[in-house]
Amino acid sequence: MRSRYLLISIVALLALIVSACAAPAAPPPKEEAAPAEEFTYEDEWGVVVIPAGEPLRLGFVAGLSGAGIDVLGLDEKRGAELAVKDKGEVLGFPIELQVEDGQCNAEGGQTVANKLVADPEIVAVVGHMCSSSCIPAADIYDQNHYSMVSPSCTAPSLTDPATHKPIFFRTAWNDKIQGPAAAKFAYDVLGVRKVATIHDGSPYAEQLGQEFAKAFEALGGQIVAREAVNVGDTDMRPVLTRIKAEDPDLIYWSGFVAEGAYLAVQRADVGMEDVYFMGADGIRADAFIEAAGDAAEGVYASAANPGEAGPGMEDFLKAYKEAYGEDPIAPFHAHAYDATMLILNAIEQVAKVDPEGNLHIGRKALRDAIANTKGYQGLTGTLSCDENGDCGVGSVAISKVENGKWVVVSD
Amino acid sequence: MQRIRVWRVSATDLIIWGIGFLIGGIALWGTIATLREGLYTSSDWVSFLIFGLAQGAVYALIALGYTLVYGILFMINFAHGEIFMGGAYIGYFVARAFDESGFLDSNPILALAIIFLVAMSVSISMAVALERIAYRPLRRAPRLVPLITAIGASLFLQYSFRGLFGTGIKVYPDVEILKGSWQIGGVMVLRIHVIVFVCAVLMMAGLYWLVQRTKMGKAMRAVAEDKDAAALMGIDVDRVIVNTFIVGGALAGAGGVLFALYNKQVIHTMGFIPGIKAFTAAVLGGIGNIPGAMFGGLFLGIFESIGPPLFFTGLGVPSPNQLKDVIAFSMLVLVLIFRPTGLLGEVLTEKKA
Numbered sequence: 001m002r003s004r005y006l007l008i009s010i011v012a013l014l015a016l017i018v019s020a021c022a023a024p025a026a027p028p029p030k031e032e033a034a035p036a037e038e039f040t041y042e043d044e045w046g047v048v049v050i051p052a053g054e055p056l057r058l059g060f061v062a063g064l065s066g067a068g069i070d071v072l073g074l075d076e077k078r079g080a081e082l083a084v085k086d087k088g089e090v091l092g093f094p095i096e097l098q099v100e101d102g103q104c105n106a107e108g109g110q111t112v113a114n115k116l117v118a119d120p121e122i123v124a125v126v127g128h129m130c131s132s133s134c135i136p137a138a139d140i141y142d143q144n145h146y147s148m149v150s151p152s153c154t155a156p157s158l159t160d161p162a163t164h165k166p167i168f169f170r171t172a173w174n175d176k177i178q179g180p181a182a183a184k185f186a187y188d189v190l191g192v193r194k195v196a197t198i199h200d201g202s203p204y205a206e207q208l209g210q211e212f213a214k215a216f217e218a219l220g221g222q223i224v225a226r227e228a229v230n231v232g233d234t235d236m237r238p239v240l241t242r243i244k245a246e247d248p249d250l251i252y253w254s255g256f257v258a259e260g261a262y263l264a265v266q267r268a269d270v271g272m273e274d275v276y277f278m279g280a281d282g283i284r285a286d287a288f289i290e291a292a293g294d295a296a297e298g299v300y301a302s303a304a305n306p307g308e309a310g311p312g313m314e315d316f317l318k319a320y321k322e323a324y325g326e327d328p329i330a331p332f333h334a335h336a337y338d339a340t341m342l343i344l345n346a347i348e349q350v351a352k353v354d355p356e357g358n359l360h361i362g363r364k365a366l367r368d369a370i371a372n373t374k375g376y377q378g379l380t381g382t383l384s385c386d387e388n389g390d391c392g393v394g395s396v397a398i399s400k401v402e403n404g405k406w407v408v409v410s411d
Numbered sequence: 412m413q414r415i416r417v418w419r420v421s422a423t424d425l426i427i428w429g430i431g432f433l434i435g436g437i438a439l440w441g442t443i444a445t446l447r448e449g450l451y452t453s454s455d456w457v458s459f460l461i462f463g464l465a466q467g468a469v470y471a472l473i474a475l476g477y478t479l480v481y482g483i484l485f486m487i488n489f490a491h492g493e494i495f496m497g498g499a500y501i502g503y504f505v506a507r508a509f510d511e512s513g514f515l516d517s518n519p520i521l522a523l524a525i526i527f528l529v530a531m532s533v534s535i536s537m538a539v540a541l542e543r544i545a546y547r548p549l550r551r552a553p554r555l556v557p558l559i560t561a562i563g564a565s566l567f568l569q570y571s572f573r574g575l576f577g578t579g580i581k582v583y584p585d586v587e588i589l590k591g592s593w594q595i596g597g598v599m600v601l602r603i604h605v606i607v608f609v610c611a612v613l614m615m616a617g618l619y620w621l622v623q624r625t626k627m628g629k630a631m632r633a634v635a636e637d638k639d640a641a642a643l644m645g646i647d648v649d650r651v652i653v654n655t656f657i658v659g660g661a662l663a664g665a666g667g668v669l670f671a672l673y674n675k676q677v678i679h680t681m682g683f684i685p686g687i688k689a690f691t692a693a694v695l696g697g698i699g700n701i702p703g704a705m706f707g708g709l710f711l712g713i714f715e716s717i718g719p720p721l722f723f724t725g726l727g728v729p730s731p732n733q734l735k736d737v738i739a740f741s742m743l744v745l746v747l748i749f750r751p752t753g754l755l756g757e758v759l760t761e762k763k764a
Contacts, residue, residue: 064578227732229733233735234670234676237462238463238719241459242720245452258676262676265675270458271599287579291676293585
């Protein structure tokens with residue numbers, strides 16, 4: 001009997017609560033009066049709501065593991081962290097990076113993208129790092145309307161009008177710029193006419209190699225061999241012997257540190273130590289010099305042009321050294337800083353705080369705000385986004401290893 | 412009746428044989444076309460052969476570890492590649508210390524000997540610990556269980572090294588006496604390649620002697636033949652299995668240092684690909700068969716090196732070297748189609764298969 005009374009009283013209580021909620025006329029039991037005008041914020045792509053007191057979270061994705069990949073990723077992570085530190089907060093909300101290892105391949109990119117879109121409070125994504133990771137991730141973010149700004153995915157196809165995803169932006173240059181810049185340097189300054197290109201099968205390396213080859217042939221040079229190796233290969237002597245048969249003046253490597261170092265070292269083993277070796281941003285890190293040792297001397301690489309740097313660069317480098325105890329270890333720290341700032345500034349423009357103190361951010365509004373970035377003074381120069389998501393400055397400098405250090409030789 | 416059945420071929424067989432002949436045909440066609448093109452000189456071909464021999468010798472050393480364990484336990488020790496990595500990795504720290512103290516330059520032979528000994532003992536300890544912790548408790552479990560455990564152990568070791576020593580590339584110091592090259596019959600041969608090959612062959616000869624001529628080897632062969640019967644004859648089976656892991660570990664550790672001496676870079680993931688290749692080599696030669704693993708390793712190394720230019724240049728395939736692994740695994744498919752027991756494999760008894 002007793003339990004029946006208990007049941008009836010619970011039901012009665014529930015009924016009371018429900019009716020109280022259903023009837024707006026009923027005075028609220030406690031709390032202050034309802035806001036005078038109702039807060040509305042709508043967005044075609046949905047609204048991220050961050051409850052008062054919680055941090056605003058951005059995804060940060062880079063390759064943080066793997067031979068010669070991790071240094072590039074760590075460098076970007078530091079850039080993004082410094083941006084968060086400099087910005088401090090957005091509309092009173094502290095900023096937090098959710099750091100994920102997107103590796104340098106399609107599987108890693110997809111895994112992380114799926115993880116991030118499963119979290120509705122992630123506002124946008126800084127990343128990914130490698131084009132092979134960016135390309136499949138952009139599909140996933142596009143379906144879920146998450147904006148992404150990559151500091152270093154440079155593959156032309158990402159911002160090609162035919163394949164561009166509206167949520168994709170980058171602060172790095174397009175390899176349509178890097179490839180030709182390297183080709184021009186090789187043709188004009190080094191005076192080479194016969195080049196062998198080698199890539200590692202990743203979209204970044206393959207497309208960059210193609211852009212280089214296209215530009216070099218347009219200048220009147222000759223591509224005598226187009227080779228490829230696999231990521232993780234160690235014995236490059238067979239492929240170098242193959243290339244040697246074509247007698248090139250320069251080897252253009254568009255991949256990353258580990259395989260690049262094997263190639264640079266082993267070219268002496270097949271008697272090609274006098275052939276120029278040139279790489280791109282994938283090898284322009286101190287890790288390359290460490291891995292290749294003496295064979296690194298005289299190696300060329302293209303990367304961002306420090307001469308274009310914006311006014312904040314000097315302070316940034318100082319802060320970097322102070323925070324991490326060393327100078328930047330790879331080329332993309334400043335691009336990561338700018339990418340993070342681009343997103344945070346755009347959030348600031350479109351976010352609204354409701355009367356309860358929650359932060360509302362419309363995903364479409366955020367995407368449009370990033371796309372409308374014009375003339376922003378970043379560390380890498382003045383950034384303006386075009387209709388295909390290219391926001392980068394796109395100025396490339398060529399560096400050379402001299403006495404165990406990367407030195408800029410042409411900009 | 413019997414005779415008729417012998418000649419009846421099932422559709423599956425036909426398809427498999429078709430695939431086999433197709434692969435073989437493409438390879439033959441490519442070879443003829445390449446040779447007619449004449450892009451490479453004969454010294455280039457010798458170079459390819461030597462690169463392949465050095466790489467193959469290292470594959471063979473690792474493959475022996477797979478084959479020894481398979482021969483006795485009938486399990487595939489997928490963590491073997493990590494044992495190879497562990498030896499090379501710890502050897503790096505010794506080599507670096509010797510290089511910094513100048514010992515490596517003043518006393519290179521002794522320094523190298525110590526590096527090898529340290530690397531081999533690390534690999535041996537890893538192998539023995541692996542057997543004791545991961546495999547022995549599962550001795551009577553179904554076959555799939557130790558296989559999955561091996562994959563788990565492989566990842567565990569890889570990520571332990573990553574956690575302990577970081578993800579960066581470590582680079583072996585240059586050893587003066589290993590640098591340079593020799594001119595042999597007009598062909599430039601790198602000294603390091605000759606040394607790697609000779610060391611590997613010596614070690615393989617040593618293993619052969621150990622298995623064929625010593626009491627321990629006799630016990631190993633007996634256990635491989637029939638564990639229960641061997642136990643009845645008074646052989647301590649557990650002891651023999653530990654010995655097998657010790658021998659396999661020592662070969663992998665030495666292989667790791669040889670690999671690192673001619674490739675220089677060391678990283679926690681370096682065991683994976685050579686491990687898979689060595690496993691392929693062991694299967695190619697006939698798994699469980701010691702000369703088979705040696706032969707399979709060398710064979711695979713040579714094909715990986717000569718194959719891309721030989722088969723693909725004439726066919727006009729762009730960047731043939733990227734297809735190196737395709738050649739390695741197509742060859743495995745071919746061998747398994749036409750000789751399922753491997754090149755040197757005996758016909759397996761019901762129990763072993």
